[in-house]
Amino acid sequence: MVPGGPAEKKAEEKHASNEGSINIKNPHFDKMKEDVLYHFGLGTGTHNFPTMFGDVKFVCIGGDTSRMKTFISYIAGQLGIAGPGNEFPNICASTDRYVMYKAGPVLSVSHGIGMPSASIMLHELIKLLHHARCSNVSLIRLGTSGGLGLEPGSVVITKQAVDATFKPQLQQMILGKPVIRSTVLDKELAEQLMECGKELNQFNTVTGNTMCTLDFYEGQARLDGAICLFTQEEKLKYLTAAHEAGVKNIEMESSIVAVMCNQTGIRGAVVCVTLLNRLQGDQINLSREALAELELRPQILVGHFIKKHLSKK
Missing domain, CATH: 3.40.50.1580 (Nucleoside phosphorylase domain)
Structure with a gap:
């Protein structure tokens, strides 16, 4: 089967008739x-x-x-x-x-x-x-991230993961050839998680795009890495453009979560808490206690979702 080719698309169509199964x-x-x-x-x-x-x-x-x-x-x-x-x-x-x-x-x-x-x-x-x-099966990533235009501690439920050019796709090299796959996440699951956030009303919960990068420093436009060959102005211009494109936060795993779930028929979601507003700085200066409290927020939201779902059985 050629990755990204007609055979792969045909397999996707075949799987659509077998709802709920794990499609290898x-x-x-x-x-x-x-x-x-x-x-x-x-x-x-x-x-x-x-x-x-x-x-x-x-x-x-x-x-x-x-x-x-x-x-x-x-x-x-x-x-x-x-x-x-x-x-x-x-x-x-x-x-x-x-x-x-x-x-x-x-x-x-x-x-x-x-x-x-x-x-x-x-x-x-x-x-x-x-x-x-x-x-x-529902698969949910619980993570931390850098926010864009959000107060620290906000919880972002990802609509779609986007690459560094703000496109909802992941390019992978397979057999030496570029293969592009969609990184849009399950809409219904995202909506259900957002409803749980509203029910809890314990912290700011939003939906939006998540930018997934290959690097924590240069790839996320940080000025504090061992290598940085761009200016503060260039950084802010790039992050502002990302924010205007609907990006709410930045992390490093959402794209592969979306691809793997899409390819195998698993409902997938990404729920991340923001540790800082990247439009205001680069370094995470939270105490251990504050960090532990913020990391619990995605767990609280997803725990509420799971408990609510099981109560309907």
Whole structure:
């Protein structure tokens, strides 16, 4: 199958009639006798995926390992789920790449920093969900970001991830050729999350575009990196143009989340708290306590969404 070609588009149309399933777009996949998820320390030959993960309906991912451990304890408390010995063991304890925790229908997984790390995790996570025969899964990234024109502590629900030219697309090099894929996220899921923000009314919650970059410093127009060959005026001109194009925040993973979810039929969302207004500065000067409080905001919003959704069952 040529990436981005007619065969790939035909596969997308075929999947549209199989709503809710995990669509693995790989003709070689079913030929494997065993699938080793190396970076998770799991495999189909050593673990019973349907038994371990078959009831998963919500997958929440985030960069930091400790944040995802905090989240699983938080959501377990919200849902009244007790872990063995009041603890939730790290399912990926045999490797130091990522962490994974489970509480009932909720899976909490770290993805590291940036799209390359997140991409590796998402490939193996989506295969895991497929092997477990999961369906109707919602995947939500809980993150931090730099805001544009927003007060610090605002929570942004991404409509679409955009690249550095403000286009809703991600260009990937596959077999030495550029492949462009859409980075528009699930509209209905974004609207449901926004409604939860209004119901909570605890902090400023908005929807908008999220700019996804390959770098924290030059790629995000920061003046405080080891290398910077542009002026303050050029920086502000660029960030102002991004803001005028509908960009509410900047981070480093939303595009690959959108692409992977779109390609495999998973409802995807990105919910990030802003740690500063990038139109006013570059450095994050929050205390550890203040940072911890802000990082909880996406968890509170998504926890409310999950609890509300499950209460309807």
